Amino acid sequence: MSSLKENLLELIRRTSVEMPDDVSRALIRALQEEEKHTTAEFALKTIRLNMEMAASKSQPICQDTGSILFYVRCPVGYDQPGFEAAAREAVVQATKVGYLRQNSVDSLTGKNSGTNLGPGTPTFHFHPDRGQRGVDARLVLKGGGCENVGAQYSLPDSRIGADRDLKGCRRAIMDAVLQAQGKGCSPGVLGVCIGGDRATGYAYSKEQFLRLLDDRNPNPDLAALEEDIVRTANQLGIGPMGFGGRTTLLGCKICAVNRLPASFFVSVSYMCWAFRRQGVVLSEDGAKIEKWIY
């Protein structure tokens, strides 16, 4: 038996050092499809080697261990503050041993807290659910380079010729891909939210990263748009790291939520190839690991 804190420390370690299976398979496929003896192939071979080394050395895949985003599904009445306290302790420990970089900086003074704790860091999203048995705790570590190439569009947008329809959404999403080039560490994955307000649009776009790359959107229009975005992006020749090449995106996941009549936001979050997401189902007391999710 171990404590909730110890199990969350293991969740952080695995998230930081091991790639989820679905993403590493997509990267290997991209390597196989890339033209040989090119800088794009060099980039993907380096990525493959890096994934292997990080796992075997138990050290971070990427030095930017990113924003620490917890998504927790729990039974109604669950002790959320208790979870937060254990997670904070686990984060401090993970930072001390180098699974996480010191990544929490005071925005006014520039002072690094050194522990990854501070106002706004880490972040927790709790979803209590009546049918939930045990605690489903998922973690996404999202680096700053890919966060910086995220974009939010307010339609209509005459600059890119985007109206308030699915075609307009497509134009907005493709503009985000073009502007990002290799700067978000391509080949990446897009999480997109159509609708919402400026805050919830980005929040929902990030929740798309919890989906498996090879799942299928239950909404046929969105499923078609997701496929179309990936196919179109991979005809642009941006390629791994923006070196030029065949794979620019590994996936695109889109959701739609309602909006105000006055607003039509398309929020695009970019996840780098070093797609760090893991999850664990714990017993309600946090002491037992029932299963790993990804």
Place this chain on the structure above:
Amino acid sequence: MRATTMELKTPIPETTIRSLKVGDLVEITGLIHTGRDAVHKYLHDGGTLPVDLRGGVLYHCGPVMVKEGGQWVCKAAGPTTSAREEPYQAEVIEKLGLRGIIGKGGMGDKTSAGCKQFGCVYLHAVGGAAQVLAECVKKVRAVYLLEEFGSPEAVWELEVEKFPCVVTMDAHGNSLHKEVFARSKAALEKLL
């Protein structure tokens, strides 16, 4: 197609730098220094470094460093996005006498002009490849400005061996990033 790998030893002579072309694969051996957002602004605001970087290479990187038995150990060290240093980079190249900038994502026209004028190249490391690149760091020799800027933003002096990069901006005004952007923009216009 890329050319064969070229070995670069720091400090690097200007003639070697001027012979490099976009697409060349290089491996760097010797001393390099990290420097990112805080350091660039600090230098721009008139700050100075307690170490001479002439002929050297500046690495846009905020590594994961852990002290083990009194010695700093580099746990992860991939490149960070360089575009944020665009306002300062050309000036920093001149001020420090740099011959190479390692980063990711490429930089803009001002840096390109600086590379041409002062004899410097932009070297693209593979973003996210923090373990492959940390493996090339053989020793952490020193650290500067650690108290002031915190670990990710400090200037780390690293002894590296065969550190792999691609030349994506050369000292003749060529930029792979500019080429790929123009090409992908034209391709997208046809697909919309």
